[in-house]
Amino acid sequence: MNDTATLTRKADFPGLLTPEGAPWHYLDTAATAQKPQAVIDAMSRAMGEDYATVHRGVYSRSAMMTQGYEAARRRVADFIGAQSENEIVFVRGATEAINLVAASWGMTRLTEGDRIVLSTLEHHSNIVPWQMVAERTGAQIDVCPLTEDGCIDLGALEALIGPRTKLVALAHVSNVLGSVLDARKAADLAHSVGAKILLDGCQAAPRMTLDMKALDCDFYAFSGHKLYGPTGIGVLWAREDILDAMPPWQGGGAMIDKVSFEGTTYAPPPQRFEAGTPMITEAIALHAAIDYVAAHDPDKLYEHENGLARKLREELRRTNAVTLFGPEESAGIVSFALQGVHPHDLGTILDEENVAIRAGHHCAQPLMEHLGVPATARASFGLYSDENDIAALMRGIERTRRIFG
Template structure:
């Protein structure tokens, strides 16, 4: 069964039985794209739709009041999970993409001006590139790009040399979705703050794998998506320092985000309601609450140790296949990217699928990084709490078949 098998030096989590969508003999190695959902999350969503469903923030009847309490309890749970100062610092969004766009349109477009600069890195996801390009087109800011080290990390020495007082925002991935390289986020914050710039961290690949404390990281904004954290799709979180959220303009108008509306003038609710126009994804928030509870019941330290052991086992095994070239650092967080010489990653993914191994093949929404790596695409295996050594073995067997087929 997927997820079984001991790993040298650590105890396997053996959590595959918690995930009903993972059948016996199927190795799901695409967690970096989206995680499978544990029964606890499925049950929370089903229960909310089946027995307790109502709208929030508006109804005076008891069920609506109860659902409002549950929805806001989810916000408090998120705040405690990431070390926020309080729930009012956490905005529910559809995902990290919407969170970054909200910062771009609600903060950057209002506070930056022509001649200011934004600093990104070469390994960013498209969702942390395109919103800033749109802002650059609108207000005339410039974008600079930090290079990578030889093993695929954001080069903070280069960043320290590049940063200037004109840089008003630095936006970086906490963990690369392609290479799994982990950013020294606190040092990045120190570098950004040395010139008065704000630091935004894309935490999509970090929150399922490593403990996050936004206060300790000293960042200014943090975003992540629930569906990569064993929660449902369509829900995510934008955390921001209170004074920054207060200085942001709403980018959507409608119900729930207002203080008072007249045809002459509208005043807005304080954060986070200011940024949550319309009926929210109520059940998504409850599902995210259940997902955080599930992850905490295992412990992020245990998850990180487990995934680190899987990455080590996978890199050791793949490194013995002559046709495989590994990418990224040896201590990648939960992700192993590679290419098979002479074989397109899509062909690799197709053959592995025939072997009941699911990986991601493509540019992973990181085309500038592909240009740096000198490849059109990579194959990527990414691990979760439901994986074990048997999944690594299945991956290796599949790649050995790829080598036989393509010679």
């Protein structure tokens, strides 16, 4: 494992202290990441002395804000290895990105009898939109099972897909188990039957290097707030030719070419999918977040968080009352259950120790059913995490065992 001191920058994150100034051991980064001061400052400037609308104003501050907004789009494109900034659509989050694809591409491309392939470990945001499309089009959903250690079973996927498979939609990294998909192999399998593939990249974007060309997927979605940026903004990446063939999802200002009561023509992508006043300040803050993450090298971040997850699993394994879920090697996420203690009770007691974890079904109820539990406790790491956080968690678990013992 890398030296945590070289990666951990707690001082950059004002949210990592309690109101009394004590350390707050934040182990819920998979839900939402804490924000570095650089992001807070960028958003504050954008909302204050730099603020103006974009795209429409002829005055100088509006022009400058437009430059900043579109610079954020270019920065995202560079960060994920997109071929063009025109492949980057700003949305409110990954949930909206997937719903956009479902409503625009899915509702116009899928027909009765077509197959949509999901996996057992998907987040609800990558299940429910496709169920809605299936109900309206007559398409059907197939579910790819998992391997014994909680990874998407690509052997099963190969056997499951066929000529009627039109879309494969999978999590790049599981938000519950931290298991990492061999995304390129999944893309090759989907393309072998002429299907498109969508990847939910919410947990991958903050902790690994992305390259859309290398992944060879068709759609990629992620949220800004998990990437150390603000809430209210996310990214849909799609191949330019696919976006160009998709109809608008929402109507309004900014997404049009010409409007008359006789008919309307639409702007080209990505503007076609960005109706209304955009998330201006959020995009600029996302730019700052990406700069911050890139400066720390996503490959090193992955090694750092993977090493912490491995260390935590070793510590938890010493506690006989703990059941671990998922693979030994995970992307900074560890889910577990403490015998005789509901995860919500554990989370409440840990909070008294200034330790924050997630407790619940993590918007993955089908996975909970597969695991045979109603909920799990989940500890997830960020670039600010270190072994002190693990030690605090273990102290809290021991206290919980004494209380429930």
